Ligand SMILES: Nc1ncnc2c1ncn2[C@@H]1O[C@H](COP(=O)(O)OP(=O)(O)OP(=O)(O)O)[C@@H](O)[C@H]1O
């Protein structure tokens with residue numbers, strides 16, 4: 001993977017920021033709220049989250065089920081918009097972006113691993129991983145090479161032509177990881193990426209995240225497992241739509 | 256993402272949903288073929304009637320005595336004498352008076368009993384002149400037709416239509432034989448061609464069953480009557496269909512002069528054209544075509560609703576896919592373009608296949624149902640356009656709506 005060129009041209013601007021101001025937060029949330037309305041019922045999934053994540057940080061988000069972790073992650077990945085509050089991504093106000101800008105951000109800056117994998121059932125693993133590259137305008141030959149490299153990196157080099165239905169849950173999860181890292185984004189957001197994996201696969205995937213972190217990427221992952229969170233440089237705990245504590249991983253691992 | 260990539264993505268999606276794509280194409284195909292066949296049936300019938308009528312001669316005028324309002328009334332003064340005479344017909348034959356007129360045939364007719372040997376047969380005896388053959392667009396298969404000498408000489412000669420000849424002489428050659436008409440022996444000099452009975456104009460007479468004699472002979476020896484010069488109608492052929500109006504005008508002007516009438520409203524004759532008959536007949540058939548087109552439109556609508564359903568279900572099912580593609584970096588424009596390509600391919604292939612089926616049907620069906628059909632270009636193009644519009648409208652509109660959702664909302668769609 002290290003030998004492959006990055007598919008984007010304008011991420012250089014992003015990189016420049018990262019190099020010049022290492023401590024500049026890549027993510028800055030200010031009193032972000034998210035309210036879901038289902039009929040007359042309103043669910044406050046996020047109740048004023050303010051959070052700052054620095055470039056190159058490895059952050060773990062923990063918290064009980066229904067505490068708003070996934071909701072937060074979707075907003076960070078520009079897949080959803082907050083009901084109120086502000087969000088700066090690499091210094092840019094996401095609230096002011098139009099559809100094309102958002103598509104661009106999702107494609108080039110963020111790699112997202114969904115809790116439910118979200119693979120296209122009709123496509124092979126290889127084609128699934130190629131999708132973001134297609135929208136990035138990478139040509140077919142290079143796309144195949146990059147997708148192959150990403151799948152090999154998650155240990156699925158021998159499952160290229162399998163469709164999601166022909167893969168185990170853990171393998172599907174790893175295809176989803178491969179798809180998230182194939183564009184080599186600066187920010188990797190993973191919603192319980194090891195939730196369905198055995199200990200060997202978990203170790204493989206976490207190894208990948210460690211490498212990405214080591215090469216300067218920012219990684220944010222949601223997990224219920226303490227030893228997974230233990231690899232992170234910082235742990236954020238959520239409860240009832242709010243961040244209740246931010247601690248460094250040593251504390252998190254000890255608790 | 257370039258155009259080729261978009262096309263490839265569209266094709267891939269079509270291949271993935273093979274059954275659904277097939278059903279969509281089938282729906283469009285059947286709708287279009289139905290429209291082409293029903294409209295083709297209507298237009299075929301219309302073309303058949305038109306050609307039958309125009310085979311009678313589209314540049315034909317018929318002058319009848321009396322005004323159209325009093326056509327059944329008997330005029331006073333000189334008994335029941337008709338207002339049209341052989342002199343009127345002769346005047347119209349002048350090339351200087353009426354340059355747009357090619358042929359003039361005054362006619363009288365009556366039903367008479369014809370006898371030949373032991374056979375007898377009642378038929379229409381027509382008294383006319385040499386131009387009758389040209390005006391009626393007939394030919395003789397045996398012998399010859401009347402000539403001007405026969406008319407001048409009041410010759411006792413007759414030309415028989417094929418049915419009449421067969422009734423009187425069986426399969427013998429009638430030419431040279433003698434026929435008694437109203438007690439007058441006449442020599443058969445020719446036999447007319449067959450035009451086939453039961454044609455659309457058959458309400459008046461059977462053109463295969465009649466006997467033609469010189470008008471002078473008819474007036475003097477056969478029909479009698481108070482005025483020997485009166486005729487029942489004058490058949491006029493214009494030099495071409497473009498000069499028909501001129502011929503009409505010349506006829507009217509000349510007859511008004513001949514009859515010493517100053518205002519056309521007082522005319523004691525009526526001029527009618529085959530065009531009038533043609534337009535009546537075609538307007539009847541147009542109604543038929545409109546009716547059939549209506550049925551076709553309804554079948555297209557029903558087919559369209561089917562296609563619409565499949566498209567809507569398809570897009571709804573694929574809202575998750577749209578959400579995922581957006582999450583991975585597709586812009587709404589790209590999503591819309593992908594569905595546009597998919598819908599266009601389905602609409603176009605259904606349209607082309609339907610048009611092909613319709614075209615083949617218009618060639619094959621006429622021989623099976625013995626009904627003429629013609630391939631209507633307007634109906635074909637119209638049907639394809641409608642099918643495309645249905646496909647695009649119901650394929651692209653819901654997709655572009657889904658493309659406007661936040662990716663996560665689309666992904667959560669069930
Ligand atoms: N689309 C939605 N409509 C209505 N309510 C929602 C929706 N999505 C999430 N919620 C609610 O928002 C709250 C937070 O949900 P979220 O998915 O963020 O929890 P989570 O922390 O990821 O939980 P888990 O660990 O089980 O994945 C929950 O109470 C949930 O019911």
Ligand SMILES: [Mg+2]
Pocket residue numbers: 069070071115191
């Ligand atoms: Mg969750």
